[in-house]
Amino acid sequence: MSSLTYLFSRLLQMIPTFILVMIIIFLLVRLLPGDPAIAMADAKATEAQLEALRQRLGLNEPLWTQFFYFVRNVLAGDLGQSILLKAPVADVILERLPVTVFLTLYAVLFSILIAGPLAAVAALNKNRRADIIIRGLFQVGLSTPVFYIGLLLLTFLAAFLRWFPVGGYGQTFWQHMYHLLLPALTVALYTSAIIMRNLRSAIIEVIDAEYVQFARAKGLSEGLILRRHVLRNALVSTVTLLGLSIGNLMSGTLVTETVFAVPGVGRLMLDAIFARDYPLIQGLTLTFAVLVSLVFLLTDMIQSWLDPRLRPS
């Protein structure tokens, strides 16, 4: 099977996933306690106004009719109108999604840059001082709440030293890079701790493998051995982990986006849930599902490139 047909079959496999996701989203939103009309309308709204809202949103229709409309509209590319923002859901998501994607990719980049070299250093100095210090520092990173790290960075690097702006997003690409540096670092500190631990043990496992000893016996340089034989094999499980944590990262940006005043979809999700903005919650969850599926697909593609044994025969 060529890579292209593999990709195609994987994409086909995503269809049942999405059908399931749509059913779950639809039902979960409706399982939230509290009458959505009451949540969406102002507390001052009269019964007549509530009824009009229920009518407009089709909340009086039977569940299956509501589901039918939901699926039909999604397929037509119509995610509905946000009650909270009084604007089309698709527009709102398209406006704010790039911000979160930017922040996530930035954080992934940081995670790799931080975790990769440090994991190698730690693994090569197993149980010696460097290893213990690195692991100790990451343990702190892992056990400190994200919002707290964020606030510390903001207070010290932004408000006190004035090296960075206190939150925001900026207008141009380079402004985004500058504004999002601290939030990306905040998210990365957590993720890189997980990746570092995994990569470190993977390297330790691989480094004593027979094929590595063989490469060494062949007289290859240590650098080449590390790059071609050790890292490539050690990375397989780490890539899986990274892929899995991107899903977490995207939802984890929620806290970071609030602390750093970044106008992404994470913060929007929180607002939407509190306001019981059904169309917006549905649209956002669906978007997250699509993104996470795509990331998993990408992870699989990278894995099969790293390790040919994983390619379907």
Add this chain to the structure above:
Amino acid sequence: MKNALFAAVAALSVTAMTPVQAVERGGTLTFARYDDSTLIDPIYADRNPDIWMVSNLYDTLLRTEADGKTVIPGLASSYSLSEDGLELKMTLREGIQFSDGTAIEAQDVIFSLERARNPDLGPWSGLLGSVENVTAEGRDITITLKNPDPTIVLMLATFNTAIVSKDAFDAAAGATDQEKAQALSTASPVGSGPFVLTDHQRGASMNFVANKHYWRQGEDGQPLPYLDAIDFLVIPDDATRILKLQAGEVDAAEFIPFARVAELKDDANINMELFPSTRIIYSPINTREKTANGENNILASKEARQALNYATNKEALIQLILHGAGKPMTSGLMASTTQLATGTEPLYQYDLDKAKALAAKAGIQPGTEISLTTLAGSADDAIIFTALQQMWSQIGIKLSVEQVDGATRGAKNRSGEFDIHTYGWVNDVNDPAQVAGWLGYYPTRKAVGTDWNNAEFNSLYEASNKEINQEKRAEQYAKMQTLYAEEAPLIFMYETPFAVALGNRVQGYIQTPLGSNEFSSTWIDQ
């Protein structure tokens, strides 16, 4: 009248004592907000971040002084109400223009008021329920009423009756009025207020620039506003908003948590303002005879509710939650800043002996269980619960907590599945009829969900809504307030100000008691 005279003299002497600083023009003010606006349109504004911005983009026919009580002319240069209270005549000011330079004419007034009272459009049409029709002859506008309405003059100074441009609406894209309003606000905003919306990045930022055609004059004899522009940044996190101000990246930050007020007051670069507000924090009590699960409700007895009120130490709550920046409610029905508010003494001053006597009278046995429904995740509510649990244990009540989110609390308020729950309120309009209707008048919303249904109160309220004799109306309000306080369908807690931290350069910014952010006379000391 004596009071007004005294106030005028006092105001004059204050002005005479303070060295007058000449206003400076120009500059851009950067303002950190707690939440973003969605649609700033007079009739669709339904959330505070929208309502509180309307007056910057749209002017009303009449205005109120900064105290929110005294009515003064606005886009209308004069107004008069007929003897029978059925006809309000106004004359539209000469030479006034929208921000695009077109004239503000009678047709715009008719269009705006018809929109505002159309029940199929925004949520505020009920405020103009007494209007029969609006007609115009030249610049003379006549509003004919179905019945005398004591609130009508104030309603014309309220955000929902602000004047929009008919031509701009007609030209805007969209099939429905709301789509047109949406299109207008994003594509080509045309307004009658001191500023124009130029850019809005949802959830991130919003920009206003000065309306060059605005009519009101500043202290220097030139048209307002003094500022060239305002940049709003949306920063939902309290700590980040304050850091942004401390770092000098913004000129002002609103909604400062009360725990941080003292610290910011000590900061020499920051002017920590506490603007008087109409915001009250109270807790509705379920007064139904039976609780939701069919048991006898001890709180149906007036004495039990009074006992709880006497057992609540409001000063202690104010210290714990507001760090002293608040005051106990003095009128049961409204904040003391509202028109016609009576009462100068705190309601139900903490008195454990009275509380115990009343509890005994109401038959509250030691160990009586009551549940307090609070907002999950709200630090204030958590403190309120812990404090009340301790305070009320003195009269034998075992208070438990039920934590829910805002939507669930709202649903419980409507269905009556609660004993007592936390709540808050800010007036949207200057007249007390809104808050009195909300808290006490049964047909509005079952007296804020308490199910308190008092025939005397209801008929006083109905009569007061038709009473155009201000003195008689004030008497009716005084009676309603006494009655309400006596009946105690609420735990009367406290009033809180609006806490806004301003950089030292910022002058003349006001947040009105209704919450409206007023930038028309704001200037930057360069």
